[in-house]
Amino acid sequence: MKITRVETFLVAPRWLFCRVETDEGIVGWGEPVVEGRAHTVRTAVHELAELLVGEDPLRIEDHWQRMTKGAFYRGGPVLSSAVAGLDQALWDIAGKAFDAPVHQLLGGPVRDRVRVYGWVGGDEPTEIAEAIAAQVEAGLTAVKMNGSGRMSRAGTVAEIDGVLARLAAAREVLGPHRDVAVDFHGRFTAATARRVIPLLADAHPMFVEEPVLPEHTHLLGDLVRSSSVPIACGERLYSRHEFLPALQAGIAVAQPDLSHAGGISEVRRIGSLAEVYDAQLAPHCPLGPIALAASLQIAFATPNFLIQEQSLGIHYNVGAELLDYVVDREMFRFVDGHLPRPTRPGLGVLVDEDAVRRADELGHEWRSPTWRHDDGSFAEW
Numbered sequence: 267m268k269i270t271r272v273e274t275f276l277v278a279p280r281w282l283f284c285r286v287e288t289d290e291g292i293v294g295w296g297e298p299v300v301e302g303r304a305h306t307v308r309t310a311v312h313e314l315a316e317l318l319v320g321e322d323p324l325r326i327e328d329h330w331q332r333m334t335k336g337a338f339y340r341g342g343p344v345l346s347s348a349v350a351g352l353d354q355a356l357w358d359i360a361g362k363a364f365d366a367p368v369h370q371l372l373g374g375p376v377r378d379r380v381r382v383y384g385w386v387g388g389d390e391p392t393e394i395a396e397a398i399a400a401q402v403e404a405g406l407t408a409v410k411m412n413g414s415g416r417m418s419r420a421g422t423v424a425e426i427d428g429v430l431a432r433l434a435a436a437r438e439v440l441g442p443h444r445d446v447a448v449d450f451h452g453r454f455t456a457a458t459a460r461r462v463i464p465l466l467a468d469a470h471p472m473f474v475e476e477p478v479l480p481e482h483t484h485l486l487g488d489l490v491r492s493s494s495v496p497i498a499c500g501e502r503l504y505s506r507h508e509f510l511p512a513l514q515a516g517i518a519v520a521q522p523d524l525s526h527a528g529g530i531s532e533v534r535r536i537g538s539l540a541e542v543y544d545a546q547l548a549p550h551c552p553l554g555p556i557a558l559a560a561s562l563q564i565a566f567a568t569p570n571f572l573i574q575e576q577s578l579g580i581h582y583n584v585g586a587e588l589l590d591y592v593v594d595r596e597m598f599r600f601v602d603g604h605l606p607r608p609t610r611p612g613l614g615v616l617v618d619e620d621a622v623r624r625a626d627e628l629g630h631e632w633r634s635p636t637w638r639h640d641d642g643s644f645a646e647w
């Protein structure tokens with residue numbers, strides 16, 4: 267079998283899909299995107315495709331090595347995301363070639379269903395209680411929300427009280443049998459995070475995410491030691507090498523993104539590395555159906571998996587939803603807050619190719635917002 271063609275599709279709301287075709291008629295799909303840089307990643311995918319066309323798609327690890335290291339300069343979100351989507355597509359092809367779901371090729375299922383969580387409250391969380399009630403109504407047993415909206419990095423008393431009040435409101439709606447995670451989105455300084463996180467402990471958040479920016483990973487150890495609240499990070503880390511210092515600092519939850527951190531091949535390894543530090547894996551996934559399908563394949567094959575993020579109804583999904591691009595929506599239908607084990611070969615997702623091609627004709631220009639503080643200076647989003 268040989269790879270004959272690599273195509274990309276820029277689809278709303280903010281995603282990029284790739285389609286890898288072979289001379290035996292087997293087609294693999296992937297989702298190579300970093301939010302806000304879809305056009306740049308698209309160019310990277312087509313550069314990397316030069317390494318793949320004419321090659322045997324089943325030599326996944328060899329392709330991963332060449333795509334990741336072959337151009338001498340390596341790493342970063344754009345290249346790692348381009349590799350990630352192509353890696354997903356190669357695993358999809360391998361599963362279809364061997365007539366097995368990808369998790370079967372990774373050693374077989376280690377669980378029967380996968381717990382998922384949904385987002386509430388958007389970028390500037392308000393009316394949390396109603397949003398959570400809606401997610402509970404939809405069947406979810408766990409949610410995540412931003413700890414704050416735009417705020418001063420040092421945090422005023424009112425801003426910090428707002429964080430505590432929202433979490434308390436969430437806990438009241440959820441009760442003791444459901445979970446809430448709080449995303450700090452790198453909006454606080456390390457000192458503010460150290461002040462705030464211990465105050466959250468009584469509400470028992472499942473974890474606090476990105477308490478500091480990824481460039482401040484060297485400060486995570488102090489935060490881990492400052493309270494009993496589990497610390498999570500990793501959506502902006504792109505390889506096992508970048509996860510190592512965070513794991514050494516004592517994070518409880520590693521959150522690689524299947525579409526950013528080198529795909530199934532590398533996230534598999536990040537999961538194993540996390541296991542050495544008794545950390546759990548909760549893959550980041552505010553993305554589309556192919557990224558979620560790839561995440562599920564990892565979730566079913568990873569012993570130290572905790573919970574899966576998914577984007578149904580997320581505030582970014584304006585104009586299109588995850589289900590708009592799949593033929594079989596049952597794969598993504600929750601039962602008691604869990605998704606069932608995909609049994610189809612490959613990633614298991616049946617992509618609606620006509621819908622994807624139509625969406626690509628319109629494309630999108632999604633960009634991360636730029637926020638500013640009251641004094642006009644740049645604010646972390």
Ligand SMILES: [Mg+2]
Binds near residue numbers: 451
């Ligand atoms: Mg996050």
